[in-house]
Amino acid sequence: MDTDAILALLDGQYLLILGAVLLIIALVAIIKLRGSVHQLGQEHDQLTRRLDTLWHDLDAMHQDDTPSLSGKSKAPTTSATPDTSPELLLAERRLFEGLWPVAWALHDKVGGFLRAVESGDPHSESRLAARNAALEMRSQINRSRPFFDAEIEGILTQLVDIEIKAHLTACQYLDQRQSNLGVSSEGSDVRESYRNKWRQLYDREANELINHLVSAMRKRLVRHVP
CATH class of the missing domain: 1.20.5 (Single alpha-helices involved in coiled-coils or other helix-helix interfaces)
Structure with a gap:
């Protein structure tokens, strides 16, 4: 080759x-x-x-177990007068001492999340804290339902419902702000409607329910006084 x-x-x-x-x-x-x-x-x-x-x-x-709402909180129906024995009064007071901090924590943490969203501050931690507070409140209601008055149950259930609605509205606001629609005038109008909605839910309806809860608890605790 x-x-x-x-x-x-x-x-x-x-x-x-x-x-x-x-x-x-x-x-x-x-x-x-x-x-x-x-x-x-x-x-x-x-x-x-x-x-x-x-x-x-x-x-x-x-x-789950939430009464139908038409946008406005309805006053729950007061139950019949229960037994006022000292033992039951003491048990109910201890129950309220456990329920009230959880209810207030829910209201406070949802408020913290809403304020962070409105001011543009970091909101990841407050968002999760509000969610966990709602889960804890729902769990507490379910555990304690057989032991407290129906009026208290109604107020607490409506309170959780309103707080969750406010939280979800703020989440929708964040989602909309991150979308392409957020840069338009239409997007600005939509965000403003979300902001007005959560203000109505939290600043008015939730605050009214908190005050109603305090009054109902006080009435239950002093009902044995002549």
């Missing part, structure tokens, strides 16, 4: 090897790229599931 034939054969093998190496490099790059896309997709799905779980929990609390 002459020299030219040998060189031609070597050149052909070199090009074949080079092509194979380039193909392998391309395949590795594609695999890494697909892995990165898959990882980003998983992280996005996890974030979406977390947000869906939050909304599901709040909606479940809203719908």
Whole structure:
């Protein structure tokens, strides 16, 4: 075999090897790229599931054992006068001593979240704190339901409902602000409507229910006085 034939054969093998190496490099790059896309997709799905779980929990609390509301708080029906034995009075007082801090914590934490949203301050921690306070209040109501007066139960249930509505309205405000609509005049009008709604819910209806709860608890605790 002459020299030219040998060189031609070597050149052909070199090009074949080079092509194979380039193909392998391309395949590795594609695999890494697909892995990165898959990882980003998983992280996005996890974030979406977390947000869906939050909304599901709040909606479940809203719908679970909550009386129908037409936008205004209705005064609960007062139950019949219960037994006023000292033992029952003491037990009810201890129950109220456990319920009131939880109810006030819910009102306070929701208010903190709303103020952070309105002022543009960081709100992630206050948002989670308000959500957890609502879960704790609902749990406390469910545990204590057999032991307190129906009027107190009605006030507490309506209070949780109103606080959750205010919280969800502020969440809608945040979602809308982050959307493309948020840069338009229409988006500004929508945000203002959300702001007015949570102010109505929290500053008026929730505050009225808090005061009503205090009055009802006091009335229950002093009913044995002649």
